[in-house]
Amino acid sequence: MKVGVLGATGNVGQRFVQLLDDHPWFEIDALTASGDSAGETYADAAAWALPDEMPDGVADTTVRETSADSVSDDVELVFSALPSSVAKEVEPEFADEGYIVASNAGWARLEDDVPLVVPEINPDHLGLLEVQRDERGWDGGIIKNPNCSAITMTPTLAALHPLGLNEVTVATLQAVSGAGYMGVTSMEILDNVLPYIGSEEWKMENEPRKILGEFDGARVDEADINISASCNRVPTVDGHLENVWCRFDDDVTADDAKEALRDFTTLDLPTAPEQTILVREENDRPQPRLDRNAGGGMSIVAGRVRDDGDKRLKYSCLSHNTVRGAAGASVLNAELVAERYL
Numbered sequence: 001m002k003v004g005v006l007g008a009t010g011n012v013g014q015r016f017v018q019l020l021d022d023h024p025w026f027e028i029d030a031l032t033a034s035g036d037s038a039g040e041t042y043a044d045a046a047a048w049a050l051p052d053e054m055p056d057g058v059a060d061t062t063v064r065e066t067s068a069d070s071v072s073d074d075v076e077l078v079f080s081a082l083p084s085s086v087a088k089e090v091e092p093e094f095a096d097e098g099y100i101v102a103s104n105a106g107w108a109r110l111e112d113d114v115p116l117v118v119p120e121i122n123p124d125h126l127g128l129l130e131v132q133r134d135e136r137g138w139d140g141g142i143i144k145n146p147n148c149s150a151i152t153m154t155p156t157l158a159a160l161h162p163l164g165l166n167e168v169t170v171a172t173l174q175a176v177s178g179a180g181y182m183g184v185t186s187m188e189i190l191d192n193v194l195p196y197i198g199s200e201e202w203k204m205e206n207e208p209r210k211i212l213g214e215f216d217g218a219r220v221d222e223a224d225i226n227i228s229a230s231c232n233r234v235p236t237v238d239g240h241l242e243n244v245w246c247r248f249d250d251d252v253t254a255d256d257a258k259e260a261l262r263d264f265t266t267l268d269l270p271t272a273p274e275q276t277i278l279v280r281e282e283n284d285r286p287q288p289r290l291d292r293n294a295g296g297g298m299s300i301v302a303g304r305v306r307d308d309g310d311k312r313l314k315y316s317c318l319s320h321n322t323v324r325g326a327a328g329a330s331v332l333n334a335e336l337v338a339e340r341y342l
């Protein structure tokens with residue numbers, strides 16, 4: 001299937017280009033960015049920042065303007081790594097023209113007819129694409145993956161939910177790549193921690209409730225879990241680490257929780273990791289440098305799972321914010337759509 005990448009020159013866009021290189025189902029046909037980059041080769045327009053070399057096939061590709069007119073009709077699906085303000089204008093245009101948009105951008109994640117999907121948790125929410133098409137008159141549709149900090153803890157919450165999870169407190173230590181290529185300056189972040197990330201706490205407190213909610217064929221009834229988040233930017237490059245405190249209806253042991261985490265659903269899709277949640281036993285894991293690439297950057301790594309008194313547990317979890325937290329999540333969503341709908 002021919003695909004396009006919107007916002008291909010940025011942090012997340014580069015991850016898309018890397019993950020789509022040699023993908024068994026998808027082939028890049030179009031790369032788009034802002035008017036400043038349009039007309040340049042991808043090699044000139046993208047300040048390539050990944051350790052692996054830029055894939056051969058894309059270096060000489062001409063970057064296009066980001067509009068449905070600039071993408072060929074042969075393309076069925078586009079990945080969006082656009083800033084949210086731009087995505088809000090552009091993504092509906094693509095959906096209206098018949099493209100499936102697998103989007104990272106924050107806008108519309110909580111709108112009633114927009115599927116916010118983690119394939120291992122709520123693949124059935126894809127049914128909202130039909131609702132969306134009916135309501136908006138689109139031939140295509142928009143499917144979202146969660147914010148990079150929300151997606152780190154949400155699979156762990158999904159694994160623990162059947163044990164009677166009712167309350168979550170979380171503090172994050174988020175890598176600088178999560179702010180985008182031009183996001184935080186070295187003078188802001190070196191020798192420092194920023195204890196505020198705009199709108200991040202709100203996303204963490206709300207997105208998991210929708211993802212863990214019940215889809216009844218028309219709408220999603222959000223899960224009844226109280227979540228309180230405190231988000232911090234720290235001077236790591238990639239990998240969001242999160243400390244989570246959970247409360248349950250009844251006592252749950254750390255061993256029960258570890259078993260539920262280890263046994264959580266895995267999928268047979270090209271980008272799905274062999275194990276969705278890895279549980280480490282060492283006292284000093286997970287760590288961003290050591291654990292962010294687990295499962296090709298698609299596994300969530302949990303550790304320090306321990307009792308915390310009356311009906312409470314606490315643990316740490318980590319994922320790669322531009323892979324599981326962004327481009328990899330969109331590619332996995334697209335694989336699910338392709339397998340079930342296209």
Ligand SMILES: NC(=O)c1ccc[n+]([C@@H]2O[C@H](COP(=O)([O-])OP(=O)(O)OC[C@H]3O[C@@H](n4cnc5c(N)ncnc54)[C@H](OP(=O)(O)O)[C@@H]3O)[C@@H](O)[C@H]2O)c1
Nearest residue numbers: 007009010011012033034037081084105148178180181326
């Ligand atoms: N970084 C993460 O860990 C992460 C995780 C989850 C979700 N996200 C979301 O993913 C999206 C991309 O994030 P990022 O970190 O990759 O940002 P970024 O590094 O700033 O890249 C932004 C991309 O959008 C393009 N762009 C900017 N303004 C545009 C316009 N007016 N028209 C068309 N294209 C435009 C840029 O092209 P030029 O190079 O030409 O400017 C670039 O390709 C954001 O919505 C972000 O919130 C990011």
